[in-house]
Amino acid sequence: MARNDGKENKTAKTEQKTSKPMSTSFNIKKIRKDFPNLTTTVRGRPLVYLDNAATTFKPNSVIETLETYYKNECSNVHRGVHFLSEQATKDFEAARQKVRDFINAKKTEEIIFTKGTTNSINLVAQSYGRTFLKAGDEIIISHMEHHSNIVPWQMLCEEKGCVLKVIPINDQGELMMPEFEKFLNPKTKFVALVYISNSLGTINPVKKMIAAAHRLKVPVLIDGAQAVNHLKVDVQELDCDFLAFSGHKLFGPTGVGVLYGKAKYLNAMPPMEGGGDMIASVTFEKTTYNILPYKFEAGTPSIAGVIGLGAAIDYVQAVGLENIFTYEQELLAYGTKLLSKISDLQLIGTAREKAAILAFILPDIHPHDLGTLVDREGVAIRTGHHCTMPVMQRFNVPATARASLAFYNTKEEIDVLAAAILKAKDVFA
């Protein structure tokens, strides 16, 4: 596999913290016991859950946190003087602190709770984009973005007359860096990039790309939906201006996510929604907005979700992202080798820097048939376009099958997947 730029490779490596020997705290048997959903059986067979890029299972500690909130602490936040409301507010704000520590943000008020990655990106596109971008301005994204990092920018372009520039990808599924450098010019006013591709697994050299954009004072948003669960993301080290991610892909609840933004940008941006919590005072003549982060958190938030996300972060921190990265890279190497042995199987996404995501096609079996057939063996994989239709167009396939791993998966489970694929091939032989 030829790389088009050796330097780029080195940057990506340093960004992901090169592998360290696994600490003894990483005990896969113990970890699996923490996730009750892993004991599910499918038609009498043990479930092999390899659809973690869609959503992840939740450890007991997260489930118990949700239960405790609903059983013993149920009340609203930021608006009561009574005991329960104060308790919930304390836990809610403690979760914000956990998120701050998790991504190493400079300030707690730079952490905005949202509904998820999609909501976070839309907030930036609408609040920042509508305020600071104008006709003729250029927005750079990449060919491997999730639809949630394409459509909000297209909507903005349509409304404002901005121009979308799309960084192409090579046959391995890596961004073509020289093209990116060529796109950067004084008309460039925003860059939005996925850190880890959900359909290819590619880990993009975002630190280097952020630095390049900053030379022209262009802010950069990073879609971290698939990154925060696979590797350590440090917003100060990356120097990204915005980071979006979802709780449910980080072993936390659905319906909650995070937008990190540098205070200088968030302070300058108008609120996106009006309502309770986001105001300082309201009269019919004039309303003044609340300070950060509340300015962007109108209405009652997903309180249980936020507190549950805090518990998920505690769990991930205890296992350690460096341990997770090392272990998952082992799984990835094992899975890549095993699947490559299957005749005719073609991996889609063979970047040098990859997370534990294995997308593939078989020439004679449509991915949906494969998905149904491996499901009968208890294996859950995703088939389809994975909300990245342009990636399918780039590789000229209607869909792919995708096994996406988490740190609770095992080599034995990859064996079950490989056997299930072989069985499906027999059916179609």
Added chain:
Amino acid sequence: MTLTNQDELYQELILEHNKKPRNFKKLENPTHFAEGYNPLCGDHLTVALKVNDKNIIEDIAFEGSGCAISKASASLMTVNLKGKTVSEAETLFNQFHRLIIGELKSDSETNILGKLAIFSGIWHYPARVKCASLSWHTMNGALHKVKTVSTEK
């Protein structure tokens, strides 16, 4: 859930029609034509018919790409509809639709569907029902002069 043989999705007949789809070709000068999409999986097919002045389907063909279920279903549909009247086709469409959503179970009813009854187990796979129905919806759209049919409407 245990699946009986009858509920087995990938039976010989389906696999065979997937491999060698019948009437998988371009039809010159069709009287009716429509395109069908399943945006969830990217499947795309076209159905073309030649209906004569006695309202009989003289010829029918399909083209496109899709999974084994959608291809076999389209293939079996074309075999079934050739020579039928438009109103017979509509009756079959309704019966087939009820079959694949699991509403049609008595043997006497499935009889009129003949080989199409092979899809009777598909309601066990809710995510795959649309694969089996795409070609039928597209055919029905063509007969009613709807140019584009989507499973997501």
